Amino acid sequence: MSANGTDNSTSKKPPSPSPLRFSKFFQSNMRILVTGGAGFIGSHLVDKLMENEKNEVIVVDNYFTGTKDNLKKWIGHPRFELIRHDVTEPLLIEVDQIYHLACPASPIFYKYNPVKTIKTNVIGTLNMLGLAKRVGARILLTSTSEVYGDPLEHPQTESYWGNVNPIGVRSCYDEGKRVAETLMFDYHRQHGIEIRIARIFNTYGPRMNIDDGRVVSNFIAQALR
Ligand SMILES: O=c1ccn([C@@H]2O[C@H](COP(=O)(O)OP(=O)(O)O[C@H]3OC[C@@H](O)[C@H](O)[C@H]3O)[C@@H](O)[C@H]2O)c(=O)[nH]1
16 A cells, blocks of 8 residues: 555465476566667666576667667667667567666757657557566656646655646656556556556756756756866
8 A cells, every 4th residue: 555545455466477487598688668868867777687697688768768879889789779660660579678768858859849749658658568468578657857747745655636726838858757657557557567666756867968958957057168
């Protein structure tokens, strides 16, 4: 039972992974899908996952804000595969874990085509959950502090439900991520899918687009100009 009294547990067993998981070879190899892996955070996650010799990493990305350049050191590596794919289209591959990061995170980009942004959050997450159910994979969603909207509680605890404008110009991202979280929990309760959700607050670091309009990159860009 979570702090706000809702019962997020499930009585369902997770779907069984592919029979290949139990063969000797695959026991020691984890096939990991990273959607949005060509982006700022996604490419650093790929670097971390590739450090483990037992991981095979597959990145799907439509390069809306990410770039192959962020992954250049892995292209051609035997344990790495890069696929140009938009997660609003179904994806039929065999994997054991899914890190679902595909979504424009900068306001400049997600407000450029708000309908596409919410499609990516809703249909993209549905496609990834459908894949997780089919292959018995565990799935992590990178959510955001924007699910709290304009919070009335400081600091926000994870059980705080937020204060979000459903019809504003940022709602495609804020509400899109909230629906993505809803879908994650519904697949968990209804189908026993193993889920993880990380609500990422403001981040900065190498490979961040300096002019992507987020607060920290704005401060740095203004300081440099
Ligand atoms: O429709 C889309 C939109 C975006 N993407 C990709 O998703 C990736 C997003 O990476 P960005 O560099 O834009 O953003 P970040 O890495 O900072 O965002 C990260 O943290 C915030 C979360 O909300 C995002 O989901 C997560 O990607 C990019 O590679 C982009 O090309 C898709 O693959 N499909």
